Amino acid sequence: MNHVEICFSPADYALYESGFELVVVIDVLRATSAICTALENGVRRIKPVAKVDEAREWQSKGYIAAAERNGEIVPGFDMGNSPVAFLAKANELKGETLVLTTTNGTKAIDLAANKKTVVIGALNNLNALCEWLLEQNENVLILGSGWKDKFNLEDTICAGAIADQLISSGKFAANEDSTVAAKFIYRSARDNMFSFLKASSHRRRLRKLNLNEDVKYCLTPNNVRTIPILKDGFLVPLHAPVQTSPAQSPQKLPLEQ
Amino acid sequence: MNHVEICFSPADYALYESGFELVVVIDVLRATSAICTALENGVRRIKPVAKVDEAREWQSKGYIAAAERNGEIVPGFDMGNSPVAFLAKANELKGETLVLTTTNGTKAIDLAANKKTVVIGALNNLNALCEWLLEQNENVLILGSGWKDKFNLEDTICAGAIADQLISSGKFAANEDSTVAAKFIYRSARDNMFSFLKASSHRRRLRKLNLNEDVKYCLTPNNVRTIPILKDGFLVPLHAPVQTSPAQSPQKLPLEQ
Numbered sequence: 001m002n003h004v005e006i007c008f009s010p011a012d013y014a015l016y017e018s019g020f021e022l023v024v025v026i027d028v029l030r031a032t033s034a035i036c037t038a039l040e041n042g043v044r045r046i047k048p049v050a051k052v053d054e055a056r057e058w059q060s061k062g063y064i065a066a067a068e069r070n071g072e073i074v075p076g077f078d079m080g081n082s083p084v085a086f087l088a089k090a091n092e093l094k095g096e097t098l099v100l101t102t103t104n105g106t107k108a109i110d111l112a113a114n115k116k117t118v119v120i121g122a123l124n125n126l127n128a129l130c131e132w133l134l135e136q137n138e139n140v141l142i143l144g145s146g147w148k149d150k151f152n153l154e155d156t157i158c159a160g161a162i163a164d165q166l167i168s169s170g171k172f173a174a175n176e177d178s179t180v181a182a183k184f185i186y187r188s189a190r191d192n193m194f195s196f197l198k199a200s201s202h203r204r205r206l207r208k209l210n211l212n213e214d215v216k217y218c219l220t221p222n223n224v225r226t227i228p229i230l231k232d233g234f235l236v237p238l239h240a241p242v243q244t245s246p247a248q249s250p251q252k253l254p255l256e257q
Numbered sequence: 258m259n260h261v262e263i264c265f266s267p268a269d270y271a272l273y274e275s276g277f278e279l280v281v282v283i284d285v286l287r288a289t290s291a292i293c294t295a296l297e298n299g300v301r302r303i304k305p306v307a308k309v310d311e312a313r314e315w316q317s318k319g320y321i322a323a324a325e326r327n328g329e330i331v332p333g334f335d336m337g338n339s340p341v342a343f344l345a346k347a348n349e350l351k352g353e354t355l356v357l358t359t360t361n362g363t364k365a366i367d368l369a370a371n372k373k374t375v376v377i378g379a380l381n382n383l384n385a386l387c388e389w390l391l392e393q394n395e396n397v398l399i400l401g402s403g404w405k406d407k408f409n410l411e412d413t414i415c416a417g418a419i420a421d422q423l424i425s426s427g428k429f430a431a432n433e434d435s436t437v438a439a440k441f442i443y444r445s446a447r448d449n450m451f452s453f454l455k456a457s458s459h460r461r462r463l464r465k466l467n468l469n470e471d472v473k474y475c476l477t478p479n480n481v482r483t484i485p486i487l488k489d490g491f492l493v494p495l496h497a498p499v500q501t502s503p504a505q506s507p508q509k510l511p512l513e514q
Contacts, residue, residue: 015406150435151435153434153438156434200437201433
């Protein structure tokens with residue numbers, strides 16, 4: 001029986017990472033939702049970098065770079081980590097390499113980068129990700145990006161959703177209290193996540209910044225089929241994405257025809 | 258408006274402690290439940306020490322010492338951190354100084370020791386503690402002891418219970434997602450904590466050790482009125498304890514008559 005466990009934030013990673021070679025990194029509001037969305041919609045690959053200076057360096061070499069800190073676009077960049085903005089710019093970004101740095105998400109990716117497999121999770125790609133995880137014969141550690149190393153509610157709900165699917169299959173077990181708690185919170189929140197999260201600190205932060213459209217998008221499960229995976233320092237789609245418009249039998253399409 | 262916030266475990270303390278001079282330390286299974294129970298039942302004072310060696314040193318000077326690691330009494334000591342055992346030995350312990358080291362709880366007390374006020378919380382003294390906290394004009398940080406620095410469910414439920422009472426009074430507000438989540442978990446668990454916790458890692462650990470009696474005791478709210486407070490390195494009762502046997506109008510009694 002494989003294990004699935006949840007680490008709430010990068011601050012606790014060292015306590016949980018032992019015994020795992022497959023890590024799912026989550027930053028629902030908004031980095032990993034944006035990454036799934038960008039790769040689903042034609043971006044060729046994403047270079048996650050932990051620091052703004054690093055993003056500037058890539059920018060100066062001619063790459064398209066996006067940088068967010070504290071919910072806002074960093075001055076000198078055209079984009080932050082808004083999935084809605086990535087969608088709006090899909091034509092411009094098609095086939096491109098995108099360099100991305102965000103407050104929490106890219107830091108968490110960096111932390112897990114030495115593992116054999118690092119994939120990106122969000123509510124947006126929930127089912128596709130779980131189906132794939134169920135095909136692997138690996139212990140799965142879900143790493144929430146948190147908010148500046150603190151526990152956050154939206155990543156915990158998403159992590160709980162993933163753990164719930166894996167455990168319900170009968171192929172995975174969980175031992176940690178963090179996993180038990182996250183699964184419980186997810187089950188309580190799933191029918192009305194937007195309202196459940198109204199007390200969350202990050203939603204308040206984003207509401208102040210008029211980012212409710214992004215929040216609604218990020219809290220929509222299964223509008224994306226892409227599973228981003230880290231390969232040689234770049235996030236690329238694990239498979240070619242599948243049509244996401246209402247289709248009963250999704251047809252697989254190559255990413256960059 | 259004062260703030261009440263929850264830090265799930267010692268590992269995250271540095272992220273949360275700023276702005277707080279009053280810390281409530283919690284280790285429901287079993288250190289802080291045992292501390293409340295011992296002081297309620299006549300122990301004069303408790304010296305919490307972080308290391309077993311330190312407890313041995315005190316023991317060699319003639320003090321009564323109790324030491325627990327991984328749920329078991331450390332060889333060379335007569336007691337661990339069982340509140341039921343402390344109750345059974347109440348006559349022997351009356352008026353004594355007790356030196357105590359435990360896997361998680363005494364470490365958390367040590368961490369908070371430089372704050373102006375450190376008090377001890379458990380489900381056992383829930384109402385007494387909350388009534389007192391409501392009389393203070395201080396921000397309150399609740400520090401869970403966790404399990405070896407990891408998040409644990411029972412401390413989170415107790416922390417959520419305290420935060421819930423303080424916030425419900427209208428005199429306290431909470432900003433952190435950890436506080437929102439703990440309050441929510443408590444509200445879901447409160448009607449049947451014993452069964453809610455059956456999946457918790459620590460309960461499984463204690464069940465293996467035949468400590469179900471202790472678990473039941475520790476999960477019983479309000480069977481104690483003592484609030485232990487740290488003074489000059491010793492935990493002492495903040496007030497004289499109040500009769501806990503069924504009494505509609507509890508009468509205050511001095512601790513050591």
